Each structure stands twice: as C-alpha cells, then as structure tokens.
Amino acid sequence: MAEPVVVVIEDEPQIRRFLRAALTGQGYRLFEAGTGEDGLIEAASRQPDLVILDLGLPDMDGLAVIKRLREWSAVPVIVLSARGQERDKVAALDGGADDYVGKPFAVGELLARMRVALRHRAQLGGESVESTFTVGDLHVDLGRRRVLLGGAEVHLSPIEYRLLATLVRYAGRVVTHRQLLREVWGPNAEAQSHYLRVYMTHLRRKLEPDPARPRYLLTEPGVGYRLLAE
Amino acid sequence: MAEPVVVVIEDEPQIRRFLRAALTGQGYRLFEAGTGEDGLIEAASRQPDLVILDLGLPDMDGLAVIKRLREWSAVPVIVLSARGQERDKVAALDGGADDYVGKPFAVGELLARMRVALRHRAQLGGESVESTFTVGDLHVDLGRRRVLLGGAEVHLSPIEYRLLATLVRYAGRVVTHRQLLREVWGPNAEAQSHYLRVYMTHLRRKLEPDPARPRYLLTEPGVGYRLLAE
DNA sequence: TACCTCTGTCAAGAAGCCGTTAAGATCAGC
C-alpha cells in the first residue's frame, strides 16, 4: 500500500494535532472530522484504508457512528476512548470496531495496532470491499442504502434493512441465529430468536416472488439463515 | 461457524482453568498446551479458528512461537501477557499477533476481542483450502456449511451435518464411537451408540450411491467410522 | 449349528423449531 489513507474522527483539537504529527510522519494520508456526521461523510468520500474513531463525539454516540459505517463499509475501525469501562469496550467491539485503545494511549502501540488493521485489510484483497450485491431480481446497494427488486425500489424499515445487510455481508454462507441477533439487535438480544422469525417473514413478503417458497432468503433449520449468492 | 475451535497456549494452570470455564461456557471447543512446542503441535493438528498465546512460556519465547506459527498458518493469534511494556506489545503485534491483551484481563473484553478475531477470519472465509473437503462426487464446504453431491446441494439436518463435519475433520482416520457421540451429541451421550447407527443410515441414504455398500462412509467394526480420503 | 454381539433399517410418537398473523406499545414527524 503506497500511502495508506486514514480518516480520524475526533473532536478534541489537541489529540487531532498530536495524531496529525504522528501519522503524517509515518507516511499516512490523513483526513479529519470533528463530528460523527462529518466523519461518516469523510469515510464515504475518501474511501480510507483505516478509520480512527473517538467515542466521545459532540453530535452523536460513537457506537451509532460504527453502526452507520458498518451498513456499507468493512473498513477497519480503531476506537480511541477515554472511557475505559469493560462494557464500553465490549459494546464497541461487538458493534463492529476492530480494536479499542484507551486514552491516554502510547503512540507506538497505536501505530502497531494500525499496522495490524492494515495487514488484515490487505489480506482481504480488493473485491470483498464490494458494497453492492445482486442475485436474481434482487439488488442491494449497501453504500446508498437502497434495495431494488426488478429495478423498482423497495422500502425497508431500519431493522429489516440491517437484517438484510448482515445477510448480504455474509452472502452465500450460513449466518447463525446468535450472530444475526447480535449484529442487528445487539448483544443482549441473543436469545430472542422469535424476532428473527418475524422479520424474516417481513423480508420475504417484500422481496420474495413466493414468500412461502423462498428463493433468496433460505432457512438452515436449527442453525440460521443464508442469502443465496450468484 | 458452528463451534469455534480455540487452542490455548498457556503454562499457568490457574489461568487455563479460568479460560476453560469461560470459553466452554460460550460454546467454544478448547484445546490446551502448556509449552510452545506442544502449542505448535496442537495448532497444527486441531486446525483452530483462533489461538490464545501467553508470552511467558517455560520452553521458548512467545515471539518465536508466533514466528513459527506464521510460517504456515494465518490463524488469528491473541496474545495474553503480563508484560505490559509498550515495546513488548509492538514487538508481538509486528511479529504477527492480531491482538494483545494485558494480564490481568477482563474476561468480557477478551471474549469480545475473540469475536472480533473470528469475524475477521469469517470474512476471509470461502476459498480457504483448509475448510473444504472432496472425495469422489462428494464435496463438503465447512466454511459455508454446504454439502454437494455431484454438484447438487444436499440438505442435511443439524445432527446429520455435525456428524459429517466431524468425520471430515478427521478424514481418512478412524473416529471412535465415543468420540463421535461426544462431539455431536455432547459428553453425556457417550453411551448412546444407537444414535450413531441411525444417523449413519441417514447420511448414507443421502450421500452414498448404494447405501448398502458404502463407498465413503466406512464402518470400522467394533471401533467406529471413517470417511474415505483420496 | 446355535448363539451372541454388533450393525443397519424402518417407523412412529414426541419435541422443538419455524412461519404467520395480529394486537398493543413505542417512536418520529408534523
């Protein structure tokens, strides 16, 4: 990777200055945002190789930023936070963050963890960053948060969309009940498997030609669900 | 991933006991080693989804273990260490570790970081050679939880699949009745060898050209079963 | 040959999971 692109979402000017000095010195290209909204815009427009995210933003909760980001992007996210509570860490990591570094942080460790994240990304290779998915009549654009069925836009509720987006991210493979519940409803809902049944019915009614005989949204009895690929 | 396999390389018995309790309760399959050498052997033979490695081993340096492991495996490694120095962290992370957790550690955080590592691995997924198996017309894709017979997908119930997957993991070698029962039905079912006969019949009916004369799913009388490997 | 153990097959009842519907609770926008 010639010059890795990093988006820093952080409101404290001191820390931004500090990161700017440390990262540009190491050959990173840096883009900065002071709010969650701006950060999401930067992440979308700069196509970064890595996102560094402060949890304590003025406009929105850090977890919400991760969640929004993860709807369309698999870019590695390193969380930077002054909150050192275990439950904050667990929530961020389960919410889609790839690493969690407490403040105050040692810059050498942060740089090492950044190298790990970039290594992971390099292993994935180019195409799995794909943000659109098509099978049969069904087309999902994760970047634009749009779902088309035979060319016509289908409106999905937030939960319906998150459920579908999760299946898209793992298209072709079985996603277990636990995993779906954790990624859509959060780690406290792992036992509520009836949610899944209700929302799978919704999705099938909106997306399947014959909801009683699913072509795309397949049940793997006793295990989970799978979105048919190609 | 049905039941993630974890290899723990750690010499302190207390911490091993602690990890055993924490991980098996979360649905992980655990294999343990007390030395670096044993750990490398376990990692090679168990094909784990994740390795947890203590840096302070009696026989060899933790960094050396990572290095040897990385010569042939990309399995995620989480380092557990009492040494909290920044240079130790940087060395481990740059040496090939995927994460670094200091002792004493919070179990919730460790579990969350494990889920992150498994998520990364799942995204790599698909083509990785180690998770698919082929013999004759029969093709088993453990990563996607799919079974193909002459190119056509075969539907297996959860127990049927777990039984086949266990045989695949030991392909070519005999797996004893006890071991199959333990891995498929759990440790309380080791005496129910009846189950095995019923489900082996199911599998053969679904997978064998002539179920009465098995080509793939072979009986080893008095011992167990074996899946033919080419 | 007769007997015994191990193995394979079939089938039926039980149990649990899944899909569907609908009603009340909650939230967001006006």
Place this chain on the structure above:
DNA sequence: GCTGATCTTAACGGCTTCTTGACAGAGGTA
C-alpha cells in the same frame, strides 16, 4: 398531541427433526 410507521410480544398451526423401540442381517465363537 395526533397520526402513521415501526417495533415488540404473544399465540398457534404445521412441519422438520430427534428420539426411541422393534427387528433383521452379518459375522464371529462355542
């Protein structure tokens, strides 16, 4: 505060899957 959309929760029928019992065949042994 009203209204419509969305989410949660409960109920229930149907269906797959699991468990269990019965029995027959294979193969070894006295």
